[in-house]
Amino acid sequence: MAVTIKDVARESGVNVSTVSRALNGEYGVHADTREHVVAVAQRLKYRPNRVARGLVTGRSHTLALVVSDIRNPFFAEVARGAEDAAYRAGYDMLLCNSDLDAEKQMRYAQSLMEKRVDGILMNSVSALSKKQQEQLSGLGVPTVLLNRTAPRSAFSTVCAENEAGGAMAAEYLLKLGHRKIAHLTGPRHHGNMTERAKGFVARLAAARQPVRPEVLHGTNDFPGGVDLARKLMAQNPDVTAIFAASDMMAFGAIRALMEAGRRIPDDVSVMGFDNVELASIVHPPLTTIHQPKYEMGQAAVEILLRLAGRGEHQAPEHRVFGVELVERQSCMERKA
Amino acid sequence: MAVTIKDVARESGVNVSTVSRALNGEYGVHADTREHVVAVAQRLKYRPNRVARGLVTGRSHTLALVVSDIRNPFFAEVARGAEDAAYRAGYDMLLCNSDLDAEKQMRYAQSLMEKRVDGILMNSVSALSKKQQEQLSGLGVPTVLLNRTAPRSAFSTVCAENEAGGAMAAEYLLKLGHRKIAHLTGPRHHGNMTERAKGFVARLAAARQPVRPEVLHGTNDFPGGVDLARKLMAQNPDVTAIFAASDMMAFGAIRALMEAGRRIPDDVSVMGFDNVELASIVHPPLTTIHQPKYEMGQAAVEILLRLAGRGEHQAPEHRVFGVELVERQSCMERKA
DNA sequence: CCTATAATCAAAAACGTTTGCAACGTTTAT
DNA sequence: ATAAACGTTGCAAACGTTTTTGATTATAGG
Structure with missing residues (x-):
């Protein structure tokens, strides 16, 4: 035909x-x-017919991006960066939503290597057991992990300076004179979020007059932020500043605080992490730690392409991106 | 190996x-x-090896989603619905960002059919010339268009009741007593946006005391909304209600209005269209017209799968989804 | 006991490319 | 003048499946 x-x-x-x-x-x-x-x-x-060509060359000119949920604006931005880079190189990109579900993740991985994708860009493998991770890396397809420092594994990685970002947030809040501080974060052992928390509390502890923040764990999304903020107001009504480990959580916190009649930033300052597009759209515009999402997606596929280029010989590559504080209007000096 | x-x-x-x-x-x-x-x-x-299998069977078990930009939350939601449906059926999904660029769109289409994808889900073909559209439909791969009523073409379509949605918005604003009304929309001839405008002005004209809204054209995004709102305030400072053709434009308008010292909804009511997740997050929560984005993505791949199933015999399928007004806090009755 | 039928499997031909190797004619070097 | 080298092309094998056709066996019926 x-x-x-x-x-x-x-x-x-x-x-x-x-x-x-x-x-x-x-x-x-x-x-x-x-x-x-x-x-x-x-x-x-x-x-x-690229299928026929792929059969003999063994390369599909296709990459895969597996994230927990593309509706998360963070991943959407990463995806765009990745896809642009792939497009420029003549590659196509498969999209997979894992929901951080281990079984789904493994099923995707299987399917992807059956299709002979040339590389996989994965959000996180934290949901996977040690054995599953080995199985994954044993697949032989180049893989780069996003937002995960895995120095000893066979995977390459791309991530932001999460710990430094946490420290920057602490520094900023301290400078504004806050002493009663809380940190809203995701589940325990969440990789990069844990790092942010670590940097945050460390910097706070290193202050001339050390402060121990209240840290609450919840789900990393809008409802999680709402939830945690309510819990916080119940048990620590006197906090004057909140650092959320992601913008989405910060949005949730803001919603809960406003509903409770607290003014932002007048009564309580709120900071986020990520600097998603909405951060500048919401009211009040959110002060947050920016990480270069687009560039990270881009860098990830560049690594992938390099790895796919040289056949077996794949020493993992690691790339870490700097973060910066973008000051908007959700924080102010603590009232005297 | x-x-x-x-x-x-x-x-x-x-x-x-x-x-x-x-x-x-x-x-x-x-x-x-x-x-x-x-x-x-x-x-x-x-x-x-699915590549080998694909060569002989002629089917790749892969679908493609081409949208203008995955960072647009509307498309992210559609994408998720589509991908979920594809996953359930054992299909993978390629992601393409076209930026509505005709050349890019055609290049993608070429590449996709060279890879023998079993179906394409496209955002819009409005940027394409008649000839390009024929070329596309001549490719022989099942294609469904999103948010586009193309009754006479060879394409299948999935869209929302845009016109009815526009009418609903008009009705609502009218009911609140507004008489000085503006409509902020995308570029002229933008397909579904044009339909929204059509329904909106028609309903307004059909009122007991007909009103002719001010309609302004711009880009369909946040900056576009900012821009248009500013323009509006300059030339029509007395409008009391604004209907934006998308939530993103509404957000932009809100930003511009707030910066100009207008209170929402006290001074001016604002409505959006889409009901993206952020609509409930921003302040004030946005009153908007909801369209079932996830379900639309889902329905689109279901059609695709059906089309791909029966080989040549592809009579195009059309599916239109109902919309509904979700009332939040960005609109109020016009002051007496 | 022989044949018709069904069940099980092997052999081989596709699918549409890429690619190593041989063949060929022409030029250059010896 | 002959051999070597080179540039251009054809031939055929490979890639890993599915699928068609045919062969072999077992089962049953007459």
């Missing part, structure tokens, strides 16, 4: 191998024949 | 064809041999 390389060969009176070489711009075919073949191919509207 | 069907055949002492049938659960292989083959395959950790 579709026109194949054989049709082009027959029509232009040469062998299929010559057509292949001509069309792929390989060395060793006369300029005249190449020209002729190209013309015929164009006339017949020939389009190579 | 990887273990192939031949290895399984050799190891279990049968022919490859038998292995294939056994593993695919086809008729005509003895229960004992099937059992044995399955056991061997499991022991060898055999994973079928």
Whole structure:
């Protein structure tokens, strides 16, 4: 039905191998024949079957991005950066939503390597057991982990300076004169979030007059923020500043605080982490720690492409991105 | 290197064809041999090469979603619905960001059919010329258009009741007593946005005391909303209600109004369209027209799967989803 | 006991490419 | 003049499946 390389060969009176070489711009075919073949191919509207090509070359020119949920604006931004980089290199990108579900994650991984993807960009493997992680890295397909420092594993990684970011937040809140401080974060052992907390409390503890923040664990999303903020108001009504481990949690906290009649930043200052687009849209505009999401996605596929290039020889690569505080209007000096 | 069907055949002492049938659960292989083959395959950790399979079957078990930008929360939601449906059916989904750029869109389309995707879910083809559209539909791969009523073309479509939604907004604003009304929308001839505007002005004109809204065209995003709202305040400072054709534009408008010292909803009421997650997060929570984004994505791939199932015989399918007004706190009765 | 039928499997032909190797004619070096 | 080298092309094998066809056996019926 579709026109194949054989049709082009027959029509232009040469062998299929010559057509292949001509069309792929390989060395060793006369300029005249190449020209002729190209013309015929164009006339017949020939389009190579990449599946067939993939079978013999062993490469699919396809990457995969597996995130917990593309609706999370953080991942959407990363995805865009990744896809742009892939597109530029002539690669396509599969999208997978894992919900951080271990079984789903493994099923995806299986399917992806059955399709011979050239590389996988994964959000997190924290839900996976040690054995599953080994199984994954044993698949032999280049993999880079996002927002995860895994120095000793076979995986490459791309992440932000989470710990430094936490410290920056602490520094800022301290500078504004806050002493009663809380930290709202995700589940325990959440990788990068844990790091943020670590940097935050460490910096607070290192102050001239050390402060021990209240840290509450919950789910890393809007409802989680609402929930934790309510809990906080119940048990520690006198906090004047809150640092949330993600913007979404910060939004939730703001909602809960407003509903309780607290003014922001007048009564309580709120900080986030990520700097998603909405951070500048909400009211009040959120002061937060920016991490370069787009660039991180981009960098991840660049690593992937490098890894996929050199066949077996894959020493993992690691890349960490700087963060910066972007000051908006959700924080102010503590009233005297 | 990887273990192939031949290895399984050799190891279990049968022919490859038998292995294939056994593993695919086809008729005509003895229960004992099937059992044995399955056991061997499991022991060898055999994973079928889907590229090879795709070459002979002609199906890739892959769908493609091409949207203008996955960072748009509307598309993220659609994408999630689509991907979930695809996953359930054992399909993978490619993600493409077109930026509504015609050339990029065509390049994607080419690449996708070279990879033999089984179906394409496209955001819009409005940027494409007539000729390009024909070229696209001539590709022979099932395609469903999102948010586009294209009754006469070869494409299937999934969209929301845009016109009715616009009318609902008008009705609501009218009921609140507003008479000086503006509509902020996207570029002219933007398909679904045009329909929203149409329903909106029509309903307004049909009122007992007809009102002619001010309608301004701009870009369909946050900055566009900011921009248009500023323009509006300059030329029509006395409007008391604004209906934006998308939530993102509404957010922009809110920002501009607030910066100008207008209170919402006290001074001016604002409505959006889409009901993205943020709509309930921003302050004030946005009154908007909800469209079932997740379900629309889902429905789109269901259609795609049906189309892909029956080979050539593809009569286009059309599905339109109802919308509903969700009332929050960005609108109030016009002061007497 | 022989044949018709069904069940099970093996053999081989596809699917559409890429690619190593041989063949060929022409030029260059010896 | 002959051999070597080179540039251009064809031939055929490979990639890992599915699927069609055909062969072999077992089962049953007459």
